[in-house]
Amino acid sequence: MKIAFLNRKPCYTSYERLLSRRNWMNKLNLWRSFQNWNLDKKLILLYTLMILLPVLVITFLGFQRYSENMKQNTGEFSIELLNQLGKNLDNYLKELDRISISFALDTGVKDALKKNQEYTAVEKFNDKILIDKALMNIVLVPYKDVLGTYLFKADGEIFSRYGSGQQVDYSHFLEDPWYKKVLEAEGKGIFLPTYSLNGLDNQEHAFTFMRSVIDVVKNQSVGVFRMDINLDGLSDIFSNVLTGIQQQLFLVDAEGNIVYAQDSLKIAQAFPIALNEDHGSFLYSMEGKEMMINYISTQVAGWKIANIIPVSELTHNIDILRNLLWTLTGVALLLSIGLSILLTTRLLRPLKKMKALMNKVEDGDYTVQFKTQSNDEIGKLANSFNIMVKKINELVHHIFVIRILKREADFKVLQSQINPHFLYNTLESISMKAEVDQNYEVADMISRLGRLFRMTINHSRDLIVFAREMEYIDHYVILQKIRFPRMTFIIEIEPEVMSSYILPWIVQPLVENAIIHGLAQQATEGWIRIEGIRVDDDVYIRITDNGVGMADEKKRELQAALLTDAYQEEDEIHIGLKNIFDRIRLYFGKGYGLTLTSELGKGTSIEIKVKFLERESANHAEHNDH
Template sequence: MDDDKQQSRGAVWFKLRGSFANLSMQTKLLVVFLFLVTLPITAVSFLSFRDYSQSFEKNTTEYAVEMTAKTLQGLDDYIEDLFNLSSMPLYNADFLHLLNDPDTGLAKLKSMELFIMNLNRVKQDTASVYVFDNFGHMFYNVKSRGTRNNIDEMLPIWSDLAKKSNGRPVLVSTREVTTDYSKPYYAFTVIRGLKELDFLKPIGFIAFDTNISAIKDSILSMDAVTQGKTILLDENDRVVFDSDLKLITRDLSDDPAVRLATQKRGDFLIDRDGTTYLCAYSVSELTRWKMLVYIPLEDVMRQTTTTRNVTLWTTIAIILVALSASIGIAFALTSPLRKIKLLMREVQRGKLNVRFKVKHLDEVGSLGRHFNIMLQRVQDLLEEVAVTQARKREAEFNVLQSQINPHFIYNTLETIRMTAETNDDEEVAEMTYTLGKLLRYGINRGNEIVSVQDEMNHLRDYVSLQNYRFANRFVLEIRIPEHLLLCKCIKLIFQPIVENAINHAYRQTTGAGTIIIDAIEEGEWLHFRVQDNGAGMDNETMRTMDELLAGTRRLESGRGIGLQNVNERIKIHYGSTYGLHVESTPGQGTTVTLTLSANGGATC
């Protein structure tokens, strides 16, 4: 058996040695440091802190119990003042004489109300004072502008308590008070029976309703010091007041903390909702009311924690000095690898211009050199891809631009021919000149970026030629602000739209055609609107047009090919978020909106 135990211990020791040998050099240094320096110092600090915390907890507990007792004594003094206040009518012969008089004349009522009002003003927190005689009359003064709604219910209870007390004051625990003229509030009541002076015969009783604000201020002041919560119970373990105002009038006789508070004063620890509290309590000798103060143990020990931290900081500082030397050596060995790791993260974020600074020719330096070569190769490949994509987009742009419908040129030439044969007029020269300008503007490939002003001049020439053909049927109105005419844009994006309007919008109409072009600037966006008053498009045609502009349908020729080409040219040049948008109403006309970027070529 002993041999088996020795073999087992040997196997464990062998595994530990193997595990330690496989650790990194930095970890080995830290482990040795922990065992030789950190653990002994930590043990000494822990023992010192434990002794201190026990002493501090004891002193704090005694202080909490003493403060609870003093706060409760302050409440006793306040209630004793109310007891004395309730005895004041016994020393006023006129008042007792009026109370014993069954007459209810105006003079009596005024005298009684004045005396009661003065009583009610003595204490700020008294809410109301009621006086009842043996003839069924009630005299009162209230600060809440209304008597209790349950006065008829409370009258027999108060009367019975006054009779049983035989002239001594009676304290009635907190109850909710409602009136017709104010919000509900909580109040406790002091009752005292009143007797005549000669024969000490009971002639009625007086009742003081006192708002719990009289209790609230002193208890909340104590809570601010203890950082805890307080519950005040009457002699029947019903809540008179609690800090959160959630338990008032509730019966807590079955509460574990109430069951533990069996002495005149004391303390104990109790768990509530996963939190440990120090509960200090005290019982009033005057009222037999019981005050329990719940202080989170974490708050009680906070000062201990602060002291512990101050004590440990010196020890930690010493440990850190020695630890820094060990970490410094390990860091010097592993720092280059960390740098390469950080650079790899930068590369993951798309930053390819980073490089590792090779300082030595060791293994880490060789790794860094190959890392740099790899990044350079990746950059070269990406640049090749970018150049290829740019060339592809330029080719697509040129192909799309070359697809602009040239039908208007053929129609114009036919018109020139017919005019020349018929009129032998100077109009032929003008039309030929205008046509030459159009051809030069459209065919010239030297500069594909022009100003909006150039585009508008080109449009005027185009509409002028069309008016030769259609007998001045069309009117072109350009309402673009002067500063936007200086903006740059790609060439031949307006003429196909106007051509589309002339060829399709006015085919089935006979009146004059008005084409309006305006523009608005919206941040980095430029919106140009081309509006016509032609026939408009029905829902089916609009659906087809939306599909063409969205790229879900393609046309090789026919209606819409010009708009499709312009839309694709804009998207290729500016990006996919730009392009054309068409709105049309049958019988009213069509509006085509060109959206360009103020920072992507259409600069002003």
């Protein structure tokens, strides 16, 4: 039986979503916490960041640029130093090469080397003196760093002279690799690597320069010239270098062996890094420390001069500068915080004062004033605050007065309701008496007058159906036609306007004004037209008459009175129109009210603009008002 297991990768989608949501919530909570900070804390933080961030960025970028330039300049300076060292070393090696060439081209030396074994003992002695003298001239001053000079003949004979060095046994030179190497060079000068004279690393070291003495006629070597040279000359060249920085200088041959080093224990050892190019500069980690290595190649021997500089040495001044910059940054931070606190305190002091005054206003003190002498935004804000508090105080006082007056008016209404009821009942009794006496016209007049009283008593609601208002106007006009029988009454009202809701007592007073102040003062027949139309969400009701009209000055006074807060108590027309205008504005808002047009001798037209209200909207509006 085989059981197969399905490899399913675990699904971390829900977990990752949960982590993402938590991170988002943490950020949101952090933002909300910041929003709940006081304004002074926010400003101090923002001011500090505005000052600190540019300082940090400029300091960091400037330090990085300075550090890179410092390393680059140090590298370039090191290369220039090595080039100068290379020139001095080449001059030194060229002098050694010149010495070897002078010896190899010495005619006496070459003639002595070309002689065979048959020459006499006297000639042999004279030749030895000649060669020894030539060798001795080299080891004498000014060539004090030459330890010894040697001339090796192919038959095994050796000529030698010693300067500052000790005698070295080269009796088996024919078997030594260096001898074969110099013969293969065919007259070219070659250098041997540095070696210890006694085979001990802590003893004196030397290097060797050799050249074959060539018989030009036979084009063959007749001897090998060798110079063993101590490192004093190289030491003089390298010790004259003044750099002002801690560094290690090395002279490395083509095989990577150290020819010279300021630390004598490293001489004749292998250089730890392969220098494959003619010149270069790079960073290298040695013994756990980062080093900068620069090197060049010499022209004469093909050796390489290298210096090793600890990066810490390069960055020492950079570290000092960095510490100085961070110190200055810290000082700048402290100054920025102090400056931020000072600026924030100065800026927010008026706002905190205004906040304290607003708290007093919330507690009901409307007499406070924000005193300031500045004309900036704070000063303008203070001026607006003072105006607002003053208006609030006036409004509160006005509302308080209105409430008192309303209570008094309500009380008077309760008192006055007795009289309308009494009059209505009395008129009903008179109407019944007229019918008994069969005086039906008087009975109808009294009945209509009684209905007017009844409707007056019942019109206590804020809104009524427009048809109800027109019913009241109908009773009123019929009673007025008894007095003005030639008056014509025209009604042109759309059905939906008839069923809409309006404020009570806004049409009838206008009809009354048209009769009393328009038609009653002329001898001709007069007419009054009431029009009602709906336009979008508004209702327009126009009451027009062909009465006496009014002069332009009177019309302007009346129009101005509608827009003022004061009542012209001596003018009944002013009071009535102003009352209607204010009621419409108060209920429906700005944009609604009365529009008056009139021309003397031709009549007057007053247009009412109200919002179209159906049953539900009217009930809702009335409920909100109560």
